[in-house]
Amino acid sequence: MSVVESKASPSGGRATVERLFPHRLATDPASASGGPESRSFVAIPSEANARLILPADPRLAAVALHRARRPVNRRSRVTTTAVSALLRLGAGRLLPGRIQADGTDSIETLLADVVRSPVRIGIFLGPPRANRKPVLQVLSPDGELLAIAKVGTNPLTARLATAEAEALRLLAAAPLRHTVVPTLLGLHTWHDLVVMVQSPLPIWEQGMRDDPALRRRAMLEIATSQGVTRLPWSDSEHRRAVDLTIERITEPVVAGLIRRGADHVLESARQVDLGAWHGDLTAWNLACAGDQVLVWDWERFSTGVPVGFDLLHHHFLPSLKGEPSARAGAGAALLDDSPGLLRGVVDDPEDARTVALLYLLEIGGRFAVDGQARTGTAGGDVVEWLRPVIDLLDRRKATHG
Template sequence: MTSEAAYLTELAEILWPCGGTLGRGRDDSPFNGAVPLRSGAAREYLPVPSAHNPRIILPVANRHAAARGVAAFAQRHSLRDRVRLVLLTGAFASGVAPLLLRDRLRVASGHAIEHALSAALDREVVIAIHVGPPRANRKPVLLLLTPGGRTIGYAKVGVNPLTSRLVSAESEALRLLAETRFSGITVPRPLHTGTWNGRPLLVQEPLPVGDQTDRPTRRQLLRCALEIAELEPLREEHLSACAYRHTLAERITEIGDRAEAPALRAALEGLPDVRLPFGAWHGDLTRWNLACTPRRAFVWDWERLTFGVPIGFDVLHYELNECVQAGVHPGVHRWLDSGARLLRDPLMSGAGVRPDSVSTVMALYLIDLATRYLRDRQAEAGGRLAAIDDWLLPALAGLEERAAHEARLSC
């Protein structure tokens, strides 16, 4: 059994402790090493595109919910993605998909997560599940639907210590944000928090995103990032005296004897003592967690909300993830220029980001990102940007030189 098929059976044990097995649609032959059914008749789910490469898991018996699940979890940012979406949605809506996709995840009858969600929301719930690519923080995101295919909400379940911590952190963040009045941002309301199978469970309302929303323009991105920063009163401090620098140094120490730690520590200690503005950051602001209309931004996935960080991190994070879509190394090279231009925008200058601090903020962001990846062990899980010695440390070395040059020019 492949590692992905093994992950799928482990996930089945968490979501459906009544038991699950992987097999084929036309026979009862399980994959080698599959978890056996323990009782009752099985419900069937389709791992798409296959059990060896699962990205979404859809109910066989409800084609309306399955078609909605395909549309909800599709990344429609290229012609290829749009064509795939049309074909998959049509296959499920017509009922043909179960004939084309052979792999099945069969779940025995008994108490399952659908029952817990139905009880929490006081209505019948059908689920479709987003699994996503391998990475340390991969966890199931459940699309909650009525039997007719109307979206009710989304649920997250922790599956290991890291993802359990993130689900709990997002539950706390959404409770805080529910008391916040944004002028241009909408965030999901929490509908239920609790546990399932001994693991944290969060249910939140769906946001009205779809064909009427799009990726942000440059100005929308900057305004959104600054409004998030203002979740706490903005303040300015010298890098040497700020609490953030001390916390970041502690985080580097906590990653222990990792080979990258000395370079990160030296980079932090070598940055110029410039004055920086501090505020809050979303922590993972990307095209997958942000959609906009001309007047409003819709932002979700608040599991890494953090306070007291240099202003500009959210903008840099969004831009880096955009730049690397066509390749990590050329993307990082572009980001070194485009990220700096974003930080020099008049909106960022108005928030206190000075010209002599641009490269320092970018370097701090990379050090922060590296410590996150190392702590979460993203490289071991196969994360796309996790090999920091391959791209991040060389980029950081260049930024150290730029930061020193900018500081000298301001003297």
Template structure:
């Protein structure tokens, strides 16, 4: 049993307290499951590398789950999605996929969600790759396969904090006015099996939406910044820097803490606009049309950060898709160009603070990764001493030069 199958059985214990067993789709275990009248789920592509968990005997729900959770950003991903949807639509998928997750017949997460929403439903589950904040995202479907919404269930202390944070964020966003940005409504929050649970509506994204263009991205970013009253403050006097300093201090004796603290205190004391940021704006959390952006996964929403962080986060995650080191090198230029766009000037961001904002973003991101222990949980991009600290050194020099050039 590898770490992923262990994760899968631990996850089953959270979602189905009556128990879950991994096994092949034939033999004694299957006969026992039939006698117990439990449900069968298919870990896809297999139990050693689960990315989605689909109902074995509900073609509509399984097919919808594949298309809803597919990233579809590369030809290989689109072909894989096409093959899987065809296999489930024709009913041959259970014959091709060997592994099964058998769950007992007692009350499980499906019953709890059906009771909370007062309607009959089926579920498909997104597991995702290993990382510290990995948690199951449940697609809620009518028995015929129509989407109802999405549920998130916490499985540990970190994910509990994130589920609670997203619940608070969605309540706040329900009262906010975003001119061109649509966010999901909170449908339910509570607990399941001692773990925080939230349900949110599904946004109307699909074939008519795509990744945002540069203009659409920055339009969205500036509106998110405005969720909080934008204030201009000197960096040294800002509550943001004090809070970041405290977060670095909580890293204790980790070797990365000292260079991060030194980098923070060496940055020029320039005046910056501070507002809100989504905290994890990537291609996986946003879709766009010409007129609107649809944004979800608000668990990292913060109301006091330098304007421009979301643009930098999106751009960095795009840049590293083809490789971390060359991607970061490109981002040092592309991120700078994004922050110099006239749309960002609407948030009060001026050209002579661009490298300071980029450096602050890297310090903030490194602190988050270290707090969450992302590198220890399989996040290669989170190895901050490998790429982030070297990039930060160059940004410090650029920041000092920009500030001196303006004030000198």
């Protein structure tokens, strides 16, 4: 059984609430007692296809939506602000996806113990993907954001929540000047769920300003935060990690492509600088604030990887969200662009292309092991963009010997 096939993640608004409020769930809001432990939510856009599950209280709903995700463009920011204003005026009462729950011995009980204050929650689910999990905004009854909690609901998401807790512990001891990291408030097992709680960052308040130079400094600071070593890739732990990933991949074509890519690196006998990376440092996981960068979602943080992975990821991942014809050439384009993207970090162009190839093998292996293709995630079909890369390398090898 793969990591994504054991106990599935909640698939709808009601299923999610049932996992977080297991004591009793009223099927009809009108049948609820309305007592102090009663909780009422509204699922957006619908109960069956919920992306957000907000408190029905207009003021809390508006705050929860406002804090759910930092918009990365002006249109999404305007839309979020407008819908938040409508919710504050009570528009949530007109939506059909109403869910009533009993807060007795619920996830709120655990979170109140962690932050030592009464709490209410808003729930962010986002689009379907292999690593989809409830992300909770932990709010005071007055709407102050007290914490963020991530809930591991299956083996994959439980592992990611646990990994993020360990990453925050490591980073708390790192001498970071340009990078602001949440503080770990607790890691708990509650019923059959793993719950990781962290301090909130003032994400929304930073607006949409991007400072490429500052962002680059933060990425390189993360890369060196746990030290840097230089080794032949063939002797590195990263090489062994790639081998283990190949063994875990159940799709023979993907496993074969990654093995062929690794063989190209082994034949080149190149050395690489090994450090750390955030693992998913995209525009939606960071915000520039003065002379620092707020960075969240550390669940993919790891060490012993080639320096420069975060720089490549920030450039590459958006290219997977385009049309299929563009995605097919995205990997090969990254190889060509890598000397420029890694200038000042990896000086030799061939070394830069080696790092880019290792990055593509890393992200391809991650997508395959997590089962992203089954969720319909853009770019989740690894063969679509990795095969052209490996075929290109095979042709170059045949031509140049």
